[in-house]
Amino acid sequence: MPRPGRNTYSDQKPPYSYISLTAMAIQSCPEKMLPLSEIYKFIMDRFPYYRENTQRWQNSLRHNLSFNDCFIKIPRRPDQPGKGSFWALHPNCGDMFENGSFLRRRKRFKVGSLQPPDPLGPSKPQDAAHFLQQQQAKLRLSALHAAAHLPPLPAGYNLSSAPPPSGFKHPFAIENIIAREYKVPGGLAAFSPAGYPLHSQLPPAWPHMYGSGMMDPAAPIGDYSAYGMPLKSMCHGQTLPAIPVPIKPTPGSVPGLPGLPAHIPAFLANSPQSLSPTSPQTGQSSPAAPGETLQSAVTVH
DNA sequence: AGCTGTTTATAAGGGA
DNA sequence: TCCCTTATAAACAGCT
Numbered sequence: 001m002p003r004p005g006r007n008t009y010s011d012q013k014p015p016y017s018y019i020s021l022t023a024m025a026i027q028s029c030p031e032k033m034l035p036l037s038e039i040y041k042f043i044m045d046r047f048p049y050y051r052e053n054t055q056r057w058q059n060s061l062r063h064n065l066s067f068n069d070c071f072i073k074i075p076r077r078p079d080q081p082g083k084g085s086f087w088a089l090h091p092n093c094g095d096m097f098e099n100g101s102f103l104r105r106r107k108r109f110k111v112g113s114l115q116p117p118d119p120l121g122p123s124k125p126q127d128a129a130h131f132l133q134q135q136q137a138k139l140r141l142s143a144l145h146a147a148a149h150l151p152p153l154p155a156g157y158n159l160s161s162a163p164p165p166s167g168f169k170h171p172f173a174i175e176n177i178i179a180r181e182y183k184v185p186g187g188l189a190a191f192s193p194a195g196y197p198l199h200s201q202l203p204p205a206w207p208h209m210y211g212s213g214m215m216d217p218a219a220p221i222g223d224y225s226a227y228g229m230p231l232k233s234m235c236h237g238q239t240l241p242a243i244p245v246p247i248k249p250t251p252g253s254v255p256g257l258p259g260l261p262a263h264i265p266a267f268l269a270n271s272p273q274s275l276s277p278t279s280p281q282t283g284q285s286s287p288a289a290p291g292e293t294l295q296s297a298v299t300v301h
Numbered sequence: 302a303g304c305t306g307t308t309t310a311t312a313a314g315g316g317a
Numbered sequence: 318t319c320c321c322t323t324a325t326a327a328a329c330a331g332c333t
Contacts, residue, residue, distance in 0.1 A: 017323060036305065060324060066307050073306085083333060084305050 014047045018057070018064045021047070022071065026089050033074055033088035036062070069093075070109035 014021070025042035026034050034042070040058060043050045050057055065071045070093035074086040093109040 019323080056325070059326070062306065063308085063325085064323085081333085083303095 013049050018061045019068060019070070021050075022061060022064060022087070023089055026071075026087060033086040035082065035086050036065070036084045039087065068109065 016024070021043050022039055025039040026032060028042060029038070039061065040054075043061075044054075065073075065087055070090050072088050072090050074088055076082055076085060090109065
């Protein structure tokens with residue numbers, strides 16, 4: 001059993017499904033959309049297990065992207081050459097993970113079979129893609145305004161001024177997993193895990209982590225995702241024990257951390273820094289800035 | 302040719 | 318036991 005530590009995820013298979021891993025990758029970047037190659041890179045950078053047998057798991061991952069309605073495809077613009085489309089999470093899929101745990105979903109996300117229709121987001125894939133297109137345009141516009149020290153945009157465009165969310169976030173929730181990766185001594189990391197620059201004016205990907213007492217309380221607080229709506233908690237809004245317990249506690253739990261499996265990544269157990277043992281995330285260039293595709297016609301499979 | 306995306310099929314594991 | 322979710326494999330088409 002590997003000892004969880006700063007640089008030890010070891011070569012053990014991570015306790016996340018491909019859907020979870022893909023969602024993590026997508027959520028890790030400010031634009032909330034990534035090309036397939038960047039998703040691969042994200043996973044391989046963080047989980048050494050996936051640096052082998054790439055053909056096998058990448059085939060599975062592609063299968064998941066196509067098969068699951070929670071992922072939507074956003075084509076590149078004609079003037080943004082590159083292979084493949086961008087992949088994003090369906091805005092309404094945030095509720096599909098049980099207790100916010102990415103170990104197993106509560107139910108399979110299916111477009112059109114959503115319980116009460118979400119007034120904040122679309123349900124049809126076409127609508128979702130269009131919705132994402134609009135919201136991400138707002139995100140970029142907001143960032144540009146902030147960078148230029150312009151007055152705040154009208155309501156609906158300023159994505160960083162909303163009240164902080166509330167509610168406990170499961171330790172296996174994607175917010176909790178990813179949020180720590182942005183945290184570096186002295187402030188936020190300059191680059192997203194995917195290598196996209198994180199504009200200093202943008203809220204962190206999972207800002208409520210910082211406002212919930214679990215992270216640096218002095219860090220900025222925001223609330224809105226790139227979708228331009230409050231980040232619906234990945235959890236189900238339930239009250240959870242003071243000491244969070246994974247849905248599927250494993251026999252070998254971390255001493256001192258009841259319920260946490262011993263093989264959880266270092267960043268979940270005790271490290272505020274990146275969990276990547278070998279990849280310092282040095283801002284690799286991406287094939288294209290995802291946000292640049294916003295003007296393109298959006299099609300969804 | 303290699304990558305990307307879709308589809309079909311099969312099997313294992315867990316929960317109701 | 319049945320159903321659902323997930324993992325894996327494979328075939329195929331389209332694109333760069």
